[in-house]
Amino acid sequence: xxxxxxxxxxxxxxxxxxxxxxxxxxxxxxxxxxxxxxxxxxxxxxxxxxxxxxxxxxxxxxxxxxxxxxxxxxxxxxxxxxxxxxxxxxxxxxxxxxxxxxxxxxx
Numbered sequence: 001x002x003x004x005x006x007x008x009x010x011x012x013x014x015x016x017x018x019x020x021x022x023x024x025x026x027x028x029x030x031x032x033x034x035x036x037x038x039x040x041x042x043x044x045x046x047x048x049x050x051x052x053x054x055x056x057x058x059x060x061x062x063x064x065x066x067x068x069x070x071x072x073x074x075x076x077x078x079x080x081x082x083x084x085x086x087x088x089x090x091x092x093x094x095x096x097x098x099x100x101x102x103x104x105x106x107x
Contacts, residue, residue, distance in 0.1 A: 001049070002030070005037035048086045050087075054093065054104060070087055
């Protein structure tokens with residue numbers, strides 16, 4: 001989920017587009033703009049990206065690589081400096097995600 005203290009998030013519809021078919025099937029993007037937010041004591045425009053994934057965000061090394069890529073995209077799309085963006089990573093287990101009347105463990 002991308003939460004932003006911006007009137008509108010430019011290119012929000014395109015953020016859900018993955019580079020491959022598998023990515024498009026497995027990536028969900030929620031964009032919430034116009035939220036009152038304070039980051040580092042400042043109410044200047046900012047954004048917070050919450051990333052949850054099964055087996056992809058489980059280590060500092062993985063998240064460091066993901067963080068660099070996300071910051072590149074977000075600074076370009078949102079026009080914010082990297083100091084105005086925070087990314088939070090949440091590793092998940094397959095049993096924590098429900099889909100098609102079951103959980104990912106069985107899909």
